[in-house]
Amino acid sequence: MSTYSITTIAAPATEQPRRAHKLAMTLLTMLAIMATAAILVYGVGYYISGPQDRPYHPRHLMLKPSGPVGLGLGIFGFFLFALIFLYPLRKRWAWLGKMGNTRHWLDFHILMGLVAPVVIAFHASFKFGGIAGMAYWIMFAVAASGIVGRYVYAQIPGSRNSTELSLQESKLLQERLMSELAQQRIVHSADLAVLFRLPSPQRVQRQPMLFALINLFWFDFLRPFRVARLRRHTLGFFGKLVTLAGFLHSRNPRLERVVEIAREQARMAKKLLFLSRSQQIFHLWHVIHRPFSYSFAVLAVTHVVIAVLFGLLR
Numbered sequence: 001m002s003t004y005s006i007t008t009i010a011a012p013a014t015e016q017p018r019r020a021h022k023l024a025m026t027l028l029t030m031l032a033i034m035a036t037a038a039i040l041v042y043g044v045g046y047y048i049s050g051p052q053d054r055p056y057h058p059r060h061l062m063l064k065p066s067g068p069v070g071l072g073l074g075i076f077g078f079f080l081f082a083l084i085f086l087y088p089l090r091k092r093w094a095w096l097g098k099m100g101n102t103r104h105w106l107d108f109h110i111l112m113g114l115v116a117p118v119v120i121a122f123h124a125s126f127k128f129g130g131i132a133g134m135a136y137w138i139m140f141a142v143a144a145s146g147i148v149g150r151y152v153y154a155q156i157p158g159s160r161n162s163t164e165l166s167l168q169e170s171k172l173l174q175e176r177l178m179s180e181l182a183q184q185r186i187v188h189s190a191d192l193a194v195l196f197r198l199p200s201p202q203r204v205q206r207q208p209m210l211f212a213l214i215n216l217f218w219f220d221f222l223r224p225f226r227v228a229r230l231r232r233h234t235l236g237f238f239g240k241l242v243t244l245a246g247f248l249h250s251r252n253p254r255l256e257r258v259v260e261i262a263r264e265q266a267r268m269a270k271k272l273l274f275l276s277r278s279q280q281i282f283h284l285w286h287v288i289h290r291p292f293s294y295s296f297a298v299l300a301v302t303h304v305v306i307a308v309l310f311g312l313l314r
Contacts, residue, residue, distance in 0.1 A: 017101070017104075021101070021104045021107070025107055025108075025111065028108075028111060029111065032111070032115045032118075036118055039069075039073075039122055042059075043059060043063045043069075043122070045057065045059070046059045046060065046063050046125070047063075047122075047125060047126055051127070054125070063122075063125060064125060065123055065124055065125060070122075070123050070125065071123075073119050073120075073122050073123040074120070074123040074307075076119055077116055077119040077120040077123055078300070078304060080112045080115060080116040080119065081116055081297070081300060083108075083112055084109060084112050084113055084116065085293075085297065086105075086109075087105050087106065087108075087109035088290075088293075090102075090105060103153075103154075106150060106153060107150070109146070110146050110147065110149075110150045113142065113143045113146045114143055114146075114147075116139065116143070117136070117139055117140050117143050120136060120139070121136070124136065131299055131302055131303050131306070134299055135296055135299035135300045135302075135303055138292055138295060138296040138299065139296050139300070141292055142289065142292045142293050142296055145285065145288065145289050145292070146289070148213075148285065149282070149285045149286075149289060151216075151217075152213070152216070152278055152281050152282045152285060153282060155216060155271050155274060155275075155278040156271075156275065156278050156279060156282060186234055186252070186254060186255055186258075187230070187234060187255065187258050188233070191229070191230050191233045191234070192230065192258075192262055194226050194229060194230065195223070195226050195227070195230065195262050195263065195265075195266040196262075196265070196266050196269060197226075198219065198269065198270060198273055199215070199273075201273060204273055204274060204277060205276070205277070207277070209277065209280060209281050209284060212274060212277040212278075212281065213281055215274070216270075216274055216278070219270050220270075223263065223266065223267070224247065227246070227259055227263055228243075228245060228246030228247045229246065230246070230259060230262075231243055231246030231250055231255070231259065232245060232246040234250075234252075234255055235250055235252075235255075239251075239252075
């Protein structure tokens with residue numbers, strides 16, 4: 001009996017860089033979480049104390065914005081901002097644009113954009129006022145919009161032709177597996193059809209961009225529940241128990257092979273269905289995201305200049 005795998009759809013040449021990037025992102029994320037937890041544990045008593053009590057706290061001299069830890073966090077936060085703006089500059093500097101993958105750059109851009117507000121919050125000891133406070137909340141809005149932008153960007157395939165080809169390959173592979181399992185009645189076509197329940201192309205094109213964006217989120221949110229339903233209809237009582245009602249992988253390799261291929265096929269079908277709308281949403285996101293980013297940069301630089309001049313003149 002032949003064995004088919006979802007990995008036949010992916011290009012082997014790109015698998016190793018993708019895995020290396022995923023490992024790097026995982027390590028950086030874990031490092032950011034551990035560093036945040038360490039600072040929080042060290043200064044939790046100071047951060048939760050009232051403004052009138054902080055000057056008398058034993059760690060005030062260390063954690064205040066001008067203290068060794070607070071100032072170090074501020075410098076590190078500003079360094080992160082400088083790195084964040086390398087991503088838009090990459091499109092203007094040809095030598096920088098030749099380095100790495102655009103999607104990988106965007107992942108680092110977003111990770112730093114999420115870490116920076118946390119670092120600055122600790123630097124400011126969670127007190128946001130004046131120009132610094134205004135810059136912080138604009139930065140927070142930019143970071144939140146960056147998450148949405150990354151999600152929409154992931155909905156746009158690098159090449160529509162290659163995505164359509166992968167979808168066709170996935171369908172052929174799915175048909176082979178279904179014919180292989182038909183006699184054993186492991187998976188029913190009616191159960192698989194639930195994974196591919198999508199609106200018509202005409203309906204998608206008529207939707208306002210906000211509703212299209214909500215639908216993009218909604219179908220991705222529903223997919224794990226639909227996969228769990230597929231497993232539940234196939235597994236017995238014990239199988240449902242050990243897979244937590246179908247949300248975890250089962251011990252049936254043939255079932256999991258069909259589930260994985262069907263899930264990938266449904267994901268690509270959704271991308272192709274919403275492709276034009278995703279491109280429109282991403283263009284609109286750029287129009288909104290850039291002015292906020294530039295205004296934040298101006299306010300952040302202004303804050304740093306004022307802080308430096310105040311320190312020199314003090």
